Amino acid sequence: MQDLFERVAETEELAPGAVLLRGFAVRHDRALLAAIEAVAAEAPFRRMTTPGGFEMSVAMTNCGAAGWITDRKSYRYTAEDPQNGRPWPAMPALFSALARDAAAQAGYAGFLPDAGLINRYEPGTRLSPHQDRDEASYDHPIVSVSLGVPATFQFGGPKRADPMKKVSLQHGDVVVWGGPSRLAHHGVLTLKSGEHPLTGCRRFNLTLRKAL
Numbered sequence: 001m002q003d004l005f006e007r008v009a010e011t012e013e014l015a016p017g018a019v020l021l022r023g024f025a026v027r028h029d030r031a032l033l034a035a036i037e038a039v040a041a042e043a044p045f046r047r048m049t050t051p052g053g054f055e056m057s058v059a060m061t062n063c064g065a066a067g068w069i070t071d072r073k074s075y076r077y078t079a080e081d082p083q084n085g086r087p088w089p090a091m092p093a094l095f096s097a098l099a100r101d102a103a104a105q106a107g108y109a110g111f112l113p114d115a116g117l118i119n120r121y122e123p124g125t126r127l128s129p130h131q132d133r134d135e136a137s138y139d140h141p142i143v144s145v146s147l148g149v150p151a152t153f154q155f156g157g158p159k160r161a162d163p164m165k166k167v168s169l170q171h172g173d174v175v176v177w178g179g180p181s182r183l184a185h186h187g188v189l190t191l192k193s194g195e196h197p198l199t200g201c202r203r204f205n206l207t208l209r210k211a212l
């Protein structure tokens with residue numbers, strides 16, 4: 001697919017190597033949400049348990065060759081959905097095109113994701129600060145797409161103590177981080193109640209990575 005996602009005029013640097021592309025995905029919002037729904041029909045959203053024994057408030061599912069999971073054993077990528085033993089649903093072509101085009105605009109040409117984590121937030125859910133570090137290599141960026149109700153995203157640095165910037169992520173916004181920011185800590189503050197015409201009270205986040 002070519003030229004599916006146009007360059008956006010408005011970009012904000014969050015940190016060296018980390019860029020916010022405002023509204024980058026909005027033109028394809030309905031198609032993205034339909035693709036999320038199709039993935040979830042095969043691999044339903046579920047709340048997973050951390051190795052420490054806590055149930056995550058955010059519900060998740062995956063598509064692509066590798067899916068991110070957590071259970072009492074570890075955080076890791078698997079080829080199959082542990083809920084049904086089948087391979088994760090294929091990565092929709094639209095997700096790969098979005099990841100490629102957003103990464104290119106952020107300065108990371110030639111990005112091809114093999115892991116699509118889909119997070120579903122409802123009012124009161126949050127994702128505490130963490131690093132994305134279960135991937136085989138940190139040479140590739142992370143592409144993160146926001147849909148639905150806005151959320152406050154925190155973005156810091158490679159050290160846990162590094163100060164965190166807060167930025168509101170709106171429907172259609174895309175954040176790309178790599179290079180010097182690849183291991184930056186990031187999280188999502190408790191989702192406030194809100195209403196979006198396409199998602200109701202929910203926020204969806206699509207995190208596209210190269211995990212294998």
Ligand code: SIN
Nearest residue numbers: 119144153188205207
């Ligand atoms: C994540 O870190 O996996 C998700 C970030 C977000 O929901 O914006």
Ligand code: FE2
Nearest residue numbers: 130131132186
């Ligand atoms: Fe993350």
